[in-house]
Amino acid sequence: FPKTQFVNGQKIMLSAREIKTTDEINCMKLAYAISEAGLQAAVDILRPGVRECELVGECLRKMSDFGSEVAQCSEVVNSGPGSYPYRRFHTDRIVQHGDFVNMDFGGCFSGYFADFCRTFVCGGNPTPVQSDLLKQAYDLQMQSLTSIKPGVTPAELCAKFGRQMIGHGLGISAFEGPHMRASDTYELKPGMTFSIVTPLVGKDGIGGVHLEDEIVVTESGIDLYSTYPYTLN
Numbered sequence: 001f002p003k004t005q006f007v008n009g010q011k012i013m014l015s016a017r018e019i020k021t022t023d024e025i026n027c028m029k030l031a032y033a034i035s036e037a038g039l040q041a042a043v044d045i046l047r048p049g050v051r052e053c054e055l056v057g058e059c060l061r062k063m064s065d066f067g068s069e070v071a072q073c074s075e076v077v078n079s080g081p082g083s084y085p086y087r088r089f090h091t092d093r094i095v096q097h098g099d100f101v102n103m104d105f106g107g108c109f110s111g112y113f114a115d116f117c118r119t120f121v122c123g124g125n126p127t128p129v130q131s132d133l134l135k136q137a138y139d140l141q142m143q144s145l146t147s148i149k150p151g152v153t154p155a156e157l158c159a160k161f162g163r164q165m166i167g168h169g170l171g172i173s174a175f176e177g178p179h180m181r182a183s184d185t186y187e188l189k190p191g192m193t194f195s196i197v198t199p200l201v202g203k204d205g206i207g208g209v210h211l212e213d214e215i216v217v218t219e220s221g222i223d224l225y226s227t228y229p230y231t232l233n
Contacts, residue, residue: 014177018169019191024112025216028170028193029225031068031114032214034107036228038063039118042077042105048097048123052077052090055103063107072106072113072174079122084208086200097123100130100207106174113174115195116226117212126231129206137201137209138230144196145213149221150188158182167196170214192217 020028041062042055056075063071077090080099088104095101099122106115119137121130144166147157157166158181166180170193178186180194193216202208214226 017171018178020193027110027112031107031109031112032226034063034066034068034109035105035114037066039103039105042103046122050095051092052079053092056090059105068107070108072115076104078102084202086208095122102210111172115170115174116214117210118228119209120231133201133209134231137198137211140198141211150190153187154180154184155182163199167194170195188217190217190219
């Protein structure tokens with residue numbers, strides 16, 4: 001094509017993906033429902049003696065049964081010492097009684113992704129120290145979720161909370177723009193979809209807590225559609 005001028009269309013395509021249609025949002029909510037089913041299947045076999053890879057396998061089996069086309073990543077399960085600092089992959093580690101277990105899952109429906117995370121204590125109730133870490137993570141997540149609304153910028157939110165990131169974009173990729181970083185100065189608009197994440201809360205020798213939720217920005221705030229309960233009552 002000697003007379004053809006080639007231009008970079010990526011910026012235009014990314015801009016078109018920023019605001020989701022109703023159909024797109026419905027696909028993302030179905031992807032979440034499938035991912036929640038996968039999480040529950042893993043929770044149902046969570047007990048001392050199960051391996052991290054078995055929890056991932058059970059999640060993938062259930063998500064496949066419900067039509068998930070692909071996983072958003074290798075699926076993250078970390079436990080015990082692997083939960084702090086946060087290990088972003090699973091191993092064949094045997095989960096023990098009292099371990100923190102983070103499960104970060106996401107399936108895909110009609111090309112649209114889910115991505116959310118919950119933290120569990122294997123085999124029993126959390127210790128006082130674990131309860132404190134769970135409460136800290138929950139408070140940080142609520143701090144973010146209750147502050148997101150149209151018109152504010154990610155940079156303003158990050159500055160307010162002293163953080164480098166609040167969350168990342170979600171759609172036909174599990175990690176796509178626009179994001180919620182300290183360097184992002186655009187204004188949030190209705191129809192934008194994000195995965196909102198906590199900074200890692202943890203303690204050496206105890207483990208760490210990671211929470212992640214899925215939202216759609218609305219005219220007045222957010223639609224929080226990752227409805228699986230947090231570990232802490």
